[in-house]
Amino acid sequence: MADRGEELYRQRLSKLDRLRAQGIDPYPPRFHRTHTVEEALALFTRTEASGRTSRRRVTVAGRVVGLRGMGKASFADIRDGTGKIQLYIRSGDLPPDQAAVLRELDTGDTLGARGTLFKTRTGEITVRAESLTLLAKSLRPLPEKWHGLTNIETRFRQRYLDLLSNEGVRRIFTARSKMISSMRRFMDSRGFVEVETPMLLPIAAGAMARPFVTHHQALDRDLYMRIATELHLKRLIVGGMDKVYEIGRIFRNEGIDTKHNPEFTTMESYEAYADYNDVMAMVEEMMAFIAQEVMETRVASYGKHAIDFTPPWPRVTVRDAIRDKSGIDIGDPRYSDIEALRADIAGTGLKVAGLSPAQLFDKLLSNFVEPTIIQPTFLIDHPVEMSPLAKRKVDDPRYVERFEGFAGGMEIANAFTELNDPVDQRLRFEEQERFRLEYGDEEVDRLDEDYLLAMEYGMPPTGGLGLGIDRLVMLLTNQQSIREVILFPQLRSIEKLPPAE
RNA sequence: GAGCCGUUAGCUCAGCGGUAGAGCACCGGACUUUUAAUCCGGGUGUCGGGGGUUCGAAUCCCCCACGGCUCACCA
Numbered sequence: 001m002a003d004r005g006e007e008l009y010r011q012r013l014s015k016l017d018r019l020r021a022q023g024i025d026p027y028p029p030r031f032h033r034t035h036t037v038e039e040a041l042a043l044f045t046r047t048e049a050s051g052r053t054s055r056r057r058v059t060v061a062g063r064v065v066g067l068r069g070m071g072k073a074s075f076a077d078i079r080d081g082t083g084k085i086q087l088y089i090r091s092g093d094l095p096p097d098q099a100a101v102l103r104e105l106d107t108g109d110t111l112g113a114r115g116t117l118f119k120t121r122t123g124e125i126t127v128r129a130e131s132l133t134l135l136a137k138s139l140r141p142l143p144e145k146w147h148g149l150t151n152i153e154t155r156f157r158q159r160y161l162d163l164l165s166n167e168g169v170r171r172i173f174t175a176r177s178k179m180i181s182s183m184r185r186f187m188d189s190r191g192f193v194e195v196e197t198p199m200l201l202p203i204a205a206g207a208m209a210r211p212f213v214t215h216h217q218a219l220d221r222d223l224y225m226r227i228a229t230e231l232h233l234k235r236l237i238v239g240g241m242d243k244v245y246e247i248g249r250i251f252r253n254e255g256i257d258t259k260h261n262p263e264f265t266t267m268e269s270y271e272a273y274a275d276y277n278d279v280m281a282m283v284e285e286m287m288a289f290i291a292q293e294v295m296e297t298r299v300a301s302y303g304k305h306a307i308d309f310t311p312p313w314p315r316v317t318v319r320d321a322i323r324d325k326s327g328i329d330i331g332d333p334r335y336s337d338i339e340a341l342r343a344d345i346a347g348t349g350l351k352v353a354g355l356s357p358a359q360l361f362d363k364l365l366s367n368f369v370e371p372t373i374i375q376p377t378f379l380i381d382h383p384v385e386m387s388p389l390a391k392r393k394v395d396d397p398r399y400v401e402r403f404e405g406f407a408g409g410m411e412i413a414n415a416f417t418e419l420n421d422p423v424d425q426r427l428r429f430e431e432q433e434r435f436r437l438e439y440g441d442e443e444v445d446r447l448d449e450d451y452l453l454a455m456e457y458g459m460p461p462t463g464g465l466g467l468g469i470d471r472l473v474m475l476l477t478n479q480q481s482i483r484e485v486i487l488f489p490q491l492r493s494i495e496k497l498p499p500a501e
Numbered sequence: 502g503a504g505c506c507g508u509u510a511g512c513u514c515a516g517c518g519g520u521a522g523a524g525c526a527c528c529g530g531a532c533u534u535u536u537a538a539u540c541c542g543g544g545u546g547u548c549g550g551g552g553g554u555u556c557g558a559a560u561c562c563c564c565c566a567c568g569g570c571u572c573a574c575c576a
Contacts, residue, residue, distance in 0.1 A: 007545050008511060008527060070539095071532035090533060107526080120534045144512035144525050146537055151512085153568045165512090209575070254575050255502085264576075351573090366575085404576095411576055443575075468576055492567065 012139045015104040019134065022100040026137035031112045034059045038082035044117040044125045055116035060085060060127060061135060063164070064109045066145065074102065075126075078111055086126040087113050093130055101132045107145075108138030156489055169484075175294055176473045176485060180247060182293045183267060183469075186286050192243040192269060197232035199225060199249070205448040206230035206389070207466075208358070209252040212262075225251035229268045230389065230464065231451045234418060237270050238459045245269035247469070258481040259410060262490050265469040274463035275417045276401045280378055283405055283413050283465065284311035287376065291476060300476050302408045305374050307475060313376040313405070318365065321379055325368035330361065330383060331398070356439035357385040373406040385435075388428040388445045389464075390416035405467075408475050415465040422455035 019026050035043060035058045047056050065084065066077035076087040091102060105111070112133035120126050143149035148165040155162040155169075162169050184194065202221070204211030206228035216223050229246045236244045247267045256262060271278070287309045291298050299308045323329045328344055335341040338357050346352050350363055361383050369379065380403040384392060390400035405413030419425050429447035436444045473485040483489035 011528070066536070068535050068538055069532085070535060073533040073535080075535050075538085077536075086536075088534065092533085118534095120536090122534075122536070124534090124536075126534085141511045141526055146525060147513040149512070151508095151568090153508090154512090156568095161512095207576085250576095252575070255573080257572095257575090258570085260575060266576090362575090414576080466576090471576075 008141055009139055012106065012137070015106070016137055016139075019100055019104055019137070023097070024100055024134060026134055028133070028135060031061055031133055031135050032059070033061045033112065036060070036082040037062060037078070037080045037085045040085055040117065040127065041083065041125050044119070047117070048119075055118060057114065057116050058127060059112065059114040061110065061112040064105065064107050064111050065142070065164075067105065067107050074105075076105070076111065078113070086120070086124055087111075087115070087129050088118075088120065088126045089113075089129045089132065093128070094132060098132050101134045104137075105132075105134075106138060106141075108140065108142045109134060110136035110138075153491070156483060156491055159487055172473070172477045172479065172485060173487060175477050178294045179290055179473060179476060180469065182290045183247070183286065186289050187245050187267075187269060190243070190282075192245045192271070193241060195233070195236060195241070195244050195246055196248065197226075197229050197236075197246060199251075201226055203446055203448050205446040205451065207252075208443045208445055210254055210443055212251050212253045227252055228466065229266065230466065231448055233268055233270045234459060234462065234464070235451065235454045237272050237418075237462050238454045238457055242272040242460075243270075256490055258483070259471070261470065261482050261486055264482070264486075267467045267469055268465060270418070270462055270464045272460040272462050275461065276380075276403055276415055276463055279415045279463040279465050280313075280315070280380075280403055280405075281311075283415070283467070284309075284313055284376075287405075287472075290472075295476055301478050302374075302475055303478070303480065305408065307375060307407055309376055309407075313378055315378045315380050315403070317381045318361075318369075318379050318383070319381065319399075321369045322361075322364045325372060326364055328364060330364070354439055356435040356441045356444065357383070358435065358444070359439070359441060361386050370406060370411065371409045374408060376405065376407040378403045378405055384428075385431075387416060388432050389419055389425075391419045391421075392424070410471050410475070411468070412471045412475070413465060413467045415463065418459065418462040418464045420455060420459040420461060422452055425455055426452055 016026050037060055040058045040060050043056055043058065060078065060080070062078035062080035064076050065079045068075040072091050074089045076089060077084055078087060089102060091099065094102065112135050113127055113129045114131040115127040115129040118126055118128055143161055143165045149155055149161050187194070200214065200223045202223060204224035204227045207230065209227040211227050212225040213222050214225060227250055229248060229250065233244050233246060245267060247265065249263050249265055251263050253262065254260065288298050288311055291300060291309045298310045299306050319329065319331045326348060330341065338360070341360055342352050342355070345360055345363060350367060352360060352363065355363065381393060381399045382390070382402045384398055384400050387400045387402050390402040393399045393401055401417035403415055404411050419428065429445065429452070432444040433447055435441050470482050470485055474480070474482060477485065479485055
């Protein structure tokens with residue numbers, strides 16, 4: 001970056017020199033303001049309303065985002081985290097030793113100002129500055145004030161510029177923060193205990209995904225970044241922590257697109273003596289609660305749609321949904337031979353060569369069903385092959401007690417009545433390992449002996465939940481790309497190539 | 502991983518085979534209630550990188566990098 005904007009950069013460096021020559025520290029260590037911008041504006045409004053004529057004195061600070069010189073007077077707009085206020089600066093009002101501050105001032109600088117509040121002829125609340133303190137000189141120009149910063153790559157690579165110039169971006173991340181707080185309040189109020197479990201693991205299990213590999217030098221062994229928090233949370237259920245949840249980052253070594261980032265945030269919860277019906281009811285309530293608290297409505301605008309989170313959400317079995325949308329009944333006895341199912345799916349034009357049974361079911365769901373689900377809906381009772389950690393249905397062991405919550409065409413929740421039969425669990429993991437060998441499916445779940453050991457001590461009947469927070473934020477802030485709701489989304493690094501010979 | 506589109510000044514963009522442009526920003530000057538301040542003067546550039554075609558390339562062709570969209574994989 002140092003080779004760009006060289007001219008502007010040099011100009012500002014020489015301003016630093018001139019300031020220091022005047023005895024002004026362009027980066028002083030501290031500055032105490034008496035009011036935030038928001039507080040200063042409120043103070044004036046209150047004073048004015050009470051009919052008092054005395055002018056209130058404030059000290060405010062912020063980044064200079066606008067500068068209008070008028071000869072011996074200047075107007076500067078400064079912005080802090082709470083808002084924007086105008087300064088009216090008459091050079092004659094300033095102490096002589098501050099003349100250089102005004103003379104060398106640029107947009108982008110951080111400035112402190114003391115002065116009295118008044119309203120200009122055009123009705124804007126303004127601080128008439130008696131004293132200016134330069135707090136941090138900026139050496140780089142801000143993005144253009146009118147069009148702002150729109151280049152998507154720059155917005156993500158230099159997110160601070162995006163946040164400075166695009167008001168809506170700040171709102172998205174404020175909403176994200178509020179949603180997570182709101183979710184915590186909801187879980188805490190129901191007696192859940194928030195916990196933290198390891199991110200570096202000897203085996204990446206608990207979900208179907210390809211993991212990142214890393215290496216521990218002292219142990220001299222490879223470790224994996226977690227792909228889910230599931231298995232550790234269930235160990236805590238075994239240990240008698242009956243209601244636990246974790247909000248945290250997980251990592252999946254897969255493609256990047258508008259709905260996927262390699263690291264993303266989930267909330268997983270496990271509740272002893274609950275089943276998937278209880279969890280479904282909790283998810284409905286939680287989503288409506290968060291939407292109401294953060295957006296002050298249960299109906300979110302998403303693209304052309306209005307998504308209504310009000311409970312109860314429709315419940316549709318996976319079998320019915322697939323049959324209605326694709327005409328294929330995965331419960332047909334003919335499909336006990338998986339090749340018959342493969343042939344029929346191929347008949348719809350989808351590519352199915354080499355796919356495992358779980359991948360075939362997923363293909364049907366993701367192509368025929370998921371994109372059509374706009375309003376919040378629970379798809380329930382998945383085939384056992386897709387769900388190695390879920391308990392089988394008592395009346396039909398080909399299916400499990402599982403649900404996925406969909407809205408806006410995206411999966412946002414995945415939950416089941418947890419499998420607590422250690423013998424069946426071992427068989428399921430072994431079946432997954434067979435799928436891995438037979439179909440080369442790197443994304444099947446992995447056998448985790450340490451987890452099986454925990455199960456063998458006995459886990460009570462438990463309802464578990466995984467919820468994608470990034471996608472939830474997308475839905476509630478009306479964003480079509482996951483990169484818009486992650487402050488620093490993954491991008492390729494720019495590597496400078498040496499000049500060709 | 503594949504296809505399509507894009508990359509020009511600090512920012513937002515035009516130019517698409519014949520001397521590199523505009524607005525904002527920036528620099529110099531005028532201006533004591535402006536607010537996209539205004540007025541006068543100034544263009545600050547490896548046209549993403551490399552190679553090729555051509556008398557001549559920002560412009561046409563090829564390769565590469567990065568980004569966006571669609572698809573594939575996934576949540």
